[in-house]
Amino acid sequence: MCELYLLRQLAAFKEYGTLSEAAERLYLSQPALSRNMRKLEEEIGVPLFVRSRNKLELNENGILTAELARKALSEIDGIAKQVRDFDRSRRTISLGVCAPAPIWKLTPLLSQLYPTMTIQTEITEETELLEGLHNGQYQLIVLHFHPEDKHYISTACGTEKLFFSLPPTHRLANEAALSFSDLDGESFLLMSEIGFWHDMAVRKMPHSRFLIQNDRFTFDEIVNASVLPSFSTDTANEFFGNSSDRIQVPITDEEAEVRYFLVCLKENDKQFGQLYKVL
Template sequence: MIEIYLLEQLVAFETYGTLSAAAEYLHISQPALSHSMQKLEELMGVPLFHRQKNRLALNENGRLTAEYARKILEQERDMVERVRLFDKSRRTITLGSCAPVPVSDIVPLLSGQYRGMTISSEIVNSDEELMEGLMKGSYQIVVLHHDPKKDGLYAVPFRRERLYLSVPEQHPLAEKDEIVLSDIDGQNILLFTQIGFWYEFCKEKLPHVHFLMMNEFDAFSEVAEAGSFPSFASDVLLRQNGMPEGKKIVPILDPEVDVTYYLVCKTTDQKLFQPVFRRLHTIK
């Protein structure tokens, strides 16, 4: 039986090309690595190396063995990750969301339905990363801002969110009753960074904006309320928190600022999460 550490050392040798470089990477002595390579060769029952004075190199057998070793090590890492995720999923439901607002919608539904389970959530900047996490088991359920339209997934739309611009009353943009994104480009805009895909959206659609970035929400709220810079406002939060004093809320006409969120799980988990999907109509 070939032990995993021998395969790891073989791959290191192939990668670094010499015993000394591989031993340094592995934090072991060069004689210890040489002994391991001899042991692996004996276990395989075929020569794996060309041996010359002061030089060791893989032969064709060795290169093929290293190729298989890489695959085995990748499968071993995948096995460990999947088993750990499976164990975690028995005790924890992890929600991945593309934006903050859906987290405050969905986490209470999950907490109410699955008492005794730990509910955790993460905000991720892209639907693609969320889909990858859902398929791998890092998330049991996700919120996307596009309908995935993919076999093996169950998706239900449940919430819309629209961006507005919150502008100090003395700011030139306050003279406008509506704007498009190009009206904002080139301005100084205060931006909270922990907003999921909206962050990437702002960076992509407004390449010439001078963003004043903040990653602490309380500090951002304080500066946005009292400061002289425009910032983005969500219609959802405006309904919940009311209109800010001393600001004009200007509609943005571009259709991209109006998004629909979808709650998504694997079809194999549809029955498990059906009580949550049934309660989506209660979200306002």
């Protein structure tokens, strides 16, 4: 049986074309690589190279062997990745969410209930969350609607209400409540990575311009110094605090208040039964 390192070196030789280039990429000396290729020929039992004074080339045997080696190594690497992914899945709970707020509540709870597990979170679109739940990318997901599917177990895990966050000098700051259409067309400060809230704002306010900030600290500093409106939620205010002098005006549109649902596959009921009982 050929040693894997010899097959990797042969595949590298074919990929890079010359002994010197392959040796450099493999962090080997040329003589060492040349010796290893001779060893590989001895193990296989047929010549793989055409040798001249200053050149080493693959013959037809070598070309075939290099291609078979590439395919075999790809399969072996794939096996190794699957095993590592499986091992990581046994030590990691992957939580996919449609917005940041569920992370703030669920991550501490998961850490408390499953102290030996690493909690991994990701915010993405809900179609991708459902797909990821089925393909094993996530063990748990949070949606802002109740999924009607017999393969799922779901339970409500919180609510969140969106507000306009207006400077006191804003023309509508004294209103008791406003709709999206009331401020459509104004420029807004907006945090990135807010999940479906971003898509909702863009859809409900098609004439507005959104100035995206990636860092929470920077966003808060700009909001405190700016006359532009922004958004806030009751959950974010509870989690981060509301230190600015801005006025929080409720949004009257039905979509501005959501209920979150924690979802897992029925086959994982035993693993997360304790979590669902707490919720």
